[in-house]
Amino acid sequence: xxxxxxxxxxxxxxxxxxxxxxxxxxxxxxxxxxxxxxxxxxxxxxxxxxxxxxxxxxxxxxxxxxxxxxxxxxxxxxxxxxxxxxxxxxxxxxxxxxxxxxxxxxxxxxxxxxxxxxxxxxxxxxxxxxxxxxxxxxxxxxxxxxxxxxxxxxxxxxxxxxxxxxxxxxxxxxxxxxxxxxxxxxxxxxxxxxxxxxxxxxxxxxxxxxxxxxxxxxxxxxxxxxxxxxxxxxxxxxxxxxxxxxxx
Ligand code: PEP
Numbered sequence: 102x103x104x105x106x107x108x109x110x111x112x113x114x115x116x117x118x119x120x121x122x123x124x125x126x127x128x129x130x131x132x133x134x135x136x137x138x139x140x141x142x143x144x145x146x147x148x149x150x151x152x153x154x155x156x157x158x159x160x161x162x163x164x165x166x167x168x169x170x171x172x173x174x175x176x177x178x179x180x181x182x183x184x185x186x187x188x189x190x191x192x193x194x195x196x197x198x199x200x201x202x203x204x205x206x207x208x209x210x211x212x213x214x215x216x217x218x219x220x221x222x223x224x225x226x227x228x229x230x231x232x233x234x235x236x237x238x239x240x241x242x243x244x245x246x247x248x249x250x251x252x253x254x255x256x257x258x259x260x261x262x263x264x265x266x267x268x269x270x271x272x273x274x275x276x277x278x279x280x281x282x283x284x285x286x287x288x289x290x291x292x293x294x295x296x297x298x299x300x301x302x303x304x305x306x307x308x309x310x311x312x313x314x315x316x317x318x319x320x321x322x323x324x325x326x327x328x329x330x331x332x333x334x335x336x337x338x339x340x341x342x343x344x345x346x347x348x349x
Contacts, residue, residue: 134346192264228310
């Protein structure tokens with residue numbers, strides 16, 4: 102399977118710093134990695150249109166960090182999949198742990214967002230992951246299994262069109278990366294859950310996210326069920342993000 106490397110810029114950046122970052126990414130000539138790895142970036146909503154035009158004609162795809170369950174209407178502050186498609190987005194991250202925890206997003210809401218994304222032609226990147234307390238009490242499989250099952254139950258066979266990102270909450274922005282073996286074990290479990298629902302689910306890309314850096318990317322991406330990465334902090338530095346894309 103072709104690898105996928107996605108940069109989540111979170112609430113970082115400005116017009117000036119985005120322009121510099123994109124210039125760095127374009128200069129890194131990621132087109133050379135295109136046959137083996139697709140690359141995408143997910144800037145804050147307000148910069149999506151700017152970034153879309155800066156990336157036009159390049160090998161780098163665009164994604165959003167969230168999407169509404171709704172299409173149009175009186176939903177103050179929301180952005181719909183139709184709007185995101187119109188400005189050129191290909192992906193929409195849903196259920197990032199920061200949204201699950203700071204915005205109380207439930208498993209069902211995340212699944213509904215994935216459904217809305219698909220309905221509008223976006224590929225949802227569904228994030229799942231356990232907290233440190235959950236890992237330490239042996240709840241990892243219960244938690245990520247429950248988060249993924251909500252998506253499977255809501256999407257039916259359409260789940261074969263999503264991307265799943267395993268992001269242990271304790272590894273996000275902390276500098277603590279899951280070891281390749283720890284990450285692979287959870288990915289294999291997620292693959293099993295998907296396959297139990299749909300025998301042909303081996304085609305669903307499973308990304309790992311959580312303190313991926315240029316120096317640990319290659320070993321993570323070499324694991325059997327790790328099909329790429331969702332990158333936070335390191336996606337804000339063109340040289341680091343390009344090195345991670347090359348590692349894929
Ligand atoms: C993320 O938030 O999606 C993430 C993986 O962040 P970081 O790479 O900074 O841990």
